[in-house]
Amino acid sequence: MLNSKSINFIWGALMAVTIGSALLAESGETNLFVTLLICLSIAFKGRMVVDRFMELRNANRYIHFSMSLYFYVVPVLILVVYLMPDELARMTTL
Amino acid sequence: MSSVAIVSQKTFLEYPPKANRIPGNGAVWVGIFSEMSEFALMFMVYFVAKVHYQEIFSEGPLKLNTLAGTLNTLAMLTSSYFVARAMLSIRQNRLRSCMYWLWGAVGCGVVYLIIKYWEYRWNVAHGIEVETNLFFGVYYYMTFNHFLHVGWGSGAILWAIYRLKSGAYSAENHEGLEAIACYWHMIDLTWIVMFPLLYVFR
Numbered sequence: 001m002l003n004s005k006s007i008n009f010i011w012g013a014l015m016a017v018t019i020g021s022a023l024l025a026e027s028g029e030t031n032l033f034v035t036l037l038i039c040l041s042i043a044f045k046g047r048m049v050v051d052r053f054m055e056l057r058n059a060n061r062y063i064h065f066s067m068s069l070y071f072y073v074v075p076v077l078i079l080v081v082y083l084m085p086d087e088l089a090r091m092t093t094l
Numbered sequence: 095m096s097s098v099a100i101v102s103q104k105t106f107l108e109y110p111p112k113a114n115r116i117p118g119n120g121a122v123w124v125g126i127f128s129e130m131s132e133f134a135l136m137f138m139v140y141f142v143a144k145v146h147y148q149e150i151f152s153e154g155p156l157k158l159n160t161l162a163g164t165l166n167t168l169a170m171l172t173s174s175y176f177v178a179r180a181m182l183s184i185r186q187n188r189l190r191s192c193m194y195w196l197w198g199a200v201g202c203g204v205v206y207l208i209i210k211y212w213e214y215r216w217n218v219a220h221g222i223e224v225e226t227n228l229f230f231g232v233y234y235y236m237t238f239n240h241f242l243h244v245g246w247g248s249g250a251i252l253w254a255i256y257r258l259k260s261g262a263y264s265a266e267n268h269e270g271l272e273a274i275a276c277y278w279h280m281i282d283l284t285w286i287v288m289f290p291l292l293y294v295f296r
Contacts, residue, residue, distance in 0.1 A: 004182060011175040015168060018289075022164040025155070025294040038290050045171075045286045053178040054279045060116045063123060067283075070130060074137065074287055078295075081141050089145040 010052050017041050035082045039075035046071030111185070118273025126280045129243070133284045136236050140291055147228050154229030155296050157222060162213035163293035166206050167285060170244075173202030174282040177251070177275045187265035189258060196255050199278065203248035210241050233292050240285060247281045250274045 021041050024034055047068060051057040056064040081088060116123060144151040180195035217223070217230075224234045254274045257263060263271045 007178050014171045018167045021294055025160050030296050049283055053174050058113050085145040085148055092142050
């Protein structure tokens with residue numbers, strides 16, 4: 001169970017990761033390493049909100065699984081789009 | 095504040111969250127999964143558009159106001175933090191504290207809306223409109239949709255504050271408040287994805 005100290009720490013971590021992402025954005029073009037970092041940040045932030053703020057960690061396992069899955073699938077999709085844009089463009093052309 | 099009634103003297107220790115529970119109620123989770131699916135479709139549209147117009151989607155984020163996007167992200171995360179603190183307070187039967195945290199969340203929602211409105215004005219002043227190109231069309235579609243959800247969610251939290259002041263919530267029973275809290279966190283979660291897609295990736 002969370003207490004105020006844990007929630008405070010998680011909020012601080014979320015803010016720090018966000019500011020880090022923004023600084024990365026300003027640093028220039030996103031290469032593979034930066035893309036990976038941002039994907040990890042999305043997964044981390046999503047999981048923190050799902051597990052700790054929404055308190056799904058100990059809640060109904062199907063709801064927890066579904067919400068957590070979102071923050072694995074989306075970062076993976078972002079990575080796939082970065083790595084294979086031309087192939088995906090061919091696959092999505094009517 | 096005398097209008098905030100203390101319904102139950104029992105504390106968090108007597109009413110901890112039950113394991114394997116459905117937070118809030120089943121109905122709000124139908125809504126949450128519907129909304130997550132709606133935003134997932136928007137993300138799919140973004141991805142498909144991006145692979146077909148790679149140059150436009152690489153250049154688009156450079157023209158947006160990253161500071162506004164960052165401040166909005168910080169506002170959304172802080173609002174979620176305030177809602178989480180409100181939930182902690184209600185479980186400890188600290189009703190006045192719960193109300194203050196909820197007001198903080200509403201405040202962050204208002205800050206978000208103001209920043210977003212300012213950002214849209216800034217965009218227009220810099221020649222960024224819906225028809226400018228496909229990236230900005232997708233940007234406006236996604237962010238305006240999210241803007242509406244922040245407005246609705248803020249209204250829901252205001253309703254929760256009203257219900258709290260009416261004595262409807264206590265440490266023992268706060269299903270409606272928890273449902274609204276989960277809905278608000280969902281709005282934050284969608285922005286967690288949108289911010290990097292629109293402002294960070296180049």
